[in-house]
Amino acid sequence: MEKYKVNKINRTLLKVTGLVFSVVLTACTTNPLAPDPLPSWSEGLSKQQIIEFVNSVTKTGGSDYVAPGRRIATFDNDGTLWSEKPKYFQLLFIIDRVKELAADHPEWANTQPFQAILENDMAALKASGMHGVLELAMATHAGMTTEEFEIIVNDWLATARHPGTGKPYNSMVYQPMLELLDYLRANEFKVFIVSGGGLEFMRPWTEAVYGIPPDQVVGSSIETRYEIRDGKPVLVRLPELHFIDDKETKPVAINRFIGQRPILAAGNSDGDFEMLKWTTSGEGKRLGIIVHHTDAGREWAYDRESSEGRLARGLDEADENGWLIVDMARDWQVIYPYELEK
Amino acid sequence: MEKYKVNKINRTLLKVTGLVFSVVLTACTTNPLAPDPLPSWSEGLSKQQIIEFVNSVTKTGGSDYVAPGRRIATFDNDGTLWSEKPKYFQLLFIIDRVKELAADHPEWANTQPFQAILENDMAALKASGMHGVLELAMATHAGMTTEEFEIIVNDWLATARHPGTGKPYNSMVYQPMLELLDYLRANEFKVFIVSGGGLEFMRPWTEAVYGIPPDQVVGSSIETRYEIRDGKPVLVRLPELHFIDDKETKPVAINRFIGQRPILAAGNSDGDFEMLKWTTSGEGKRLGIIVHHTDAGREWAYDRESSEGRLARGLDEADENGWLIVDMARDWQVIYPYELEK
Numbered sequence: 235m236e237k238y239k240v241n242k243i244n245r246t247l248l249k250v251t252g253l254v255f256s257v258v259l260t261a262c263t264t265n266p267l268a269p270d271p272l273p274s275w276s277e278g279l280s281k282q283q284i285i286e287f288v289n290s291v292t293k294t295g296g297s298d299y300v301a302p303g304r305r306i307a308t309f310d311n312d313g314t315l316w317s318e319k320p321k322y323f324q325l326l327f328i329i330d331r332v333k334e335l336a337a338d339h340p341e342w343a344n345t346q347p348f349q350a351i352l353e354n355d356m357a358a359l360k361a362s363g364m365h366g367v368l369e370l371a372m373a374t375h376a377g378m379t380t381e382e383f384e385i386i387v388n389d390w391l392a393t394a395r396h397p398g399t400g401k402p403y404n405s406m407v408y409q410p411m412l413e414l415l416d417y418l419r420a421n422e423f424k425v426f427i428v429s430g431g432g433l434e435f436m437r438p439w440t441e442a443v444y445g446i447p448p449d450q451v452v453g454s455s456i457e458t459r460y461e462i463r464d465g466k467p468v469l470v471r472l473p474e475l476h477f478i479d480d481k482e483t484k485p486v487a488i489n490r491f492i493g494q495r496p497i498l499a500a501g502n503s504d505g506d507f508e509m510l511k512w513t514t515s516g517e518g519k520r521l522g523i524i525v526h527h528t529d530a531g532r533e534w535a536y537d538r539e540s541s542e543g544r545l546a547r548g549l550d551e552a553d554e555n556g557w558l559i560v561d562m563a564r565d566w567q568v569i570y571p572y573e574l575e576k
Numbered sequence: 577m578e579k580y581k582v583n584k585i586n587r588t589l590l591k592v593t594g595l596v597f598s599v600v601l602t603a604c605t606t607n608p609l610a611p612d613p614l615p616s617w618s619e620g621l622s623k624q625q626i627i628e629f630v631n632s633v634t635k636t637g638g639s640d641y642v643a644p645g646r647r648i649a650t651f652d653n654d655g656t657l658w659s660e661k662p663k664y665f666q667l668l669f670i671i672d673r674v675k676e677l678a679a680d681h682p683e684w685a686n687t688q689p690f691q692a693i694l695e696n697d698m699a700a701l702k703a704s705g706m707h708g709v710l711e712l713a714m715a716t717h718a719g720m721t722t723e724e725f726e727i728i729v730n731d732w733l734a735t736a737r738h739p740g741t742g743k744p745y746n747s748m749v750y751q752p753m754l755e756l757l758d759y760l761r762a763n764e765f766k767v768f769i770v771s772g773g774g775l776e777f778m779r780p781w782t783e784a785v786y787g788i789p790p791d792q793v794v795g796s797s798i799e800t801r802y803e804i805r806d807g808k809p810v811l812v813r814l815p816e817l818h819f820i821d822d823k824e825t826k827p828v829a830i831n832r833f834i835g836q837r838p839i840l841a842a843g844n845s846d847g848d849f850e851m852l853k854w855t856t857s858g859e860g861k862r863l864g865i866i867v868h869h870t871d872a873g874r875e876w877a878y879d880r881e882s883s884e885g886r887l888a889r890g891l892d893e894a895d896e897n898g899w900l901i902v903d904m905a906r907d908w909q910v911i912y913p914y915e916l917e918k
Contacts, residue, residue, distance in 0.1 A: 303783065303789055306791075380831055424789075424791070426791075433832065433835070434835075437835045441645065447645055447766075447835075448834065448835025448836050449648075449766070449768075449791070449792070449833065449834045449835055449836070450791070451835065455832060458828050458831060458832070459824075459828070460824035460825070460827045460828055460850055460854070466857050467827065467850065467853050467854050467857050469827060469828065469831050476832075482801075482802035483802070485802045485809065485811060486800050486801070486802060486811065489722055489800060489811050490775065490797060490800070490818075491791065491833060492790065492791045493775070493776075493779045493789075493790025493791055493793065494790050494791070508802055508809065511809050512802070512809050515808050515809050
């Protein structure tokens with residue numbers, strides 16, 4: 235509760251700041267002294283295109299005007315809002331959980347794909363394929379109540395460290411995207427996550443980190459069942475897949491959870507292709523954004539051949555769809571918020 | 577778009593009014609001259625209990641204080657926000673649709689349950705059971721794109737009239753509940769619908785009527801599929817059930833769509849029992865509300881024996897759960913908004 239209070243105060247301050255800022259911005263769109271809404275973005279076409287889009291859909295009386303309640307923006311998470319290397323962070327969570335739970339599961343020592351994890355045999359893990367990953371996901375994500383799982387995720391985030399940076403995983407979010415989220419909210423956009431990641435793996439921390447409340451997080455999920463335990467209702471997480479939110483099911487999930495077509499969508503992989511297509515095919519002005527990982531020095535550089543965040547079709551068809559490709563190395567002056575603390 | 581603009585302006589005005597009102601209220605909780613937030617509610621224990629609940633969870637520094645981002649309220653729709661007699665309005669929509677589509681389906685003249693509708697044989701319709709209703713739902717709710725279905729629903733609402741009152745269906749909403757929704761929003765609650773009704777049957781009109789935007793509507797749904805038609809993406813509604821949002825699946829849907837346990841829930845039937853139980857079993861102050869249909873003169877009177885909105889367990893166990901039973905005849909001075917226009 236305490237965390238929520240502080241968080242809420244921060245968000246309220248941010249809202250007020252945003253509102254003031256929004257008013258100032260509206261008054262000064264051509265004023266070079268106006269505060270920069272995207273200070274970590276390099277001056278250039280990417281930043282310019284984003285600001286022009288926001289100005290045009292928020293200009294009252296303009297031909298591109300969109301009413302606030304229709305200003306829906308959807309963001310992928312892995313590789314779009316936070317990093318996804320050397321592996322998707324949720325897979326690293328699974329690996330840590332398997333190691334932690336292994337003492338209670340002596341049979342895992344010689345059962346794949348568990349054995350692969352316990353022996354750090356990444357080739358064997360990869361060979362287990364999608365089926366193997368699902369089996370691991372069920373063994374680590376199901377069998378407890380929703381409230382117990384939330385505690386597990388929070389504990390992991392508080393203690394686990396990224397193998398490359400040594401930082402907590404949820405500090406490896408992109409500063410320029412945090413600024414973009416704030417900028418959109420200051421302009422009365424309602425911002426959602428639409429991710430292939432697990433709903434209940436994201437929700438415990440997205441509000442504190444991104445300012446995105448639980449009901450504005452859409453993702454993959456397993457089944458849950460309502461039960462009475464010790465006279466009190468609980469929701470038990472079951473080892474059954476409910477929904478995978480990826481590729482052509484992203485528009486399906488957007489329709490089911492949000493019920494409106496976004497006017498802005500951002501992703502970084504071909505898993506986001508249909509979400510971007512769905513978004514930018516709507517009537518009126520729209521913006522599709524692809525974050526291109528081009529910075530091997532400060533983050534990672536990958537696209538067509540990567541097993542995380544594979545991006546090929548998105549690159550090939552961005553032009554004909556009018557999508558903005560953000561070149562991380564060129565467009566972002568800062569990658570992670572902690573760089574600003576130096 | 578025009579509708580949305582006007583609606584948005586109304587909502588903004590309401591928000592501003594609400595904010596001002598909220599400030600006034602906070603300053604004047606004991607001032608008998610403060611504006612009445614629930615003018616259509618009779619003075620009495622029900623109204624008092626609602627106001628006391630809202631005051632206590634919004635009182636900064638109070639022991640029952642709940643931060644705004646955690647002030648989640650969920651409302652059933654049929655029988656809680658609008659009427660559900662002589663049949664659920666969505667079933668009346670289905671009946672109208674079958675009659676309208678019959679010319680293209682000569683085979684329906686001697687195929688149940690379609691024949692029952694075309695011959696106004698309500699006994700045969702009832703005999704077709706849940707299976708029959710599902711078949712009718714699929715024949716009338718699937719086979720078109722999501723955008724086409726939205727137009728169908730809007731057209732029906734614009735032209736269809738309730739057999740008893742002669743009024744448009746979405747004018748038969750409860751004025752006291754509209755006031756409650758506004759009162760909660762003025763106190764920074766985030767208000768959701770959690771209904772057994774169809775997601776896409778409700779979303780076209782809930783924002784204009786209740787001020788509840790599409791992403792805050794949770795309901796039953798069928799499957800949809802992403803397709804490219806004439807070079808543009810569409811979502812096609814398929815004749816396959818995805819989710820029925822009723823009884824013990826209401827907490828499941830709340831967890832999946834909202835991701836937080838509500839602190840207030842309102843329903844009117846045993847289909848809402850688990851939602852109320854889930855809500856009021858949480859820690860801290862909670863409020864569970866059951867609307868009891870007791871007014872045969874102005875609305876309808878029914879509970880234990882009704883096929884719509886059957887309410888038995890809710891009545892039997894309300895006391896031990898501390899739920900508020902709103903007696904429509906006693907507690908509501910006005911039922912429908914149009915009564916105020918007289």
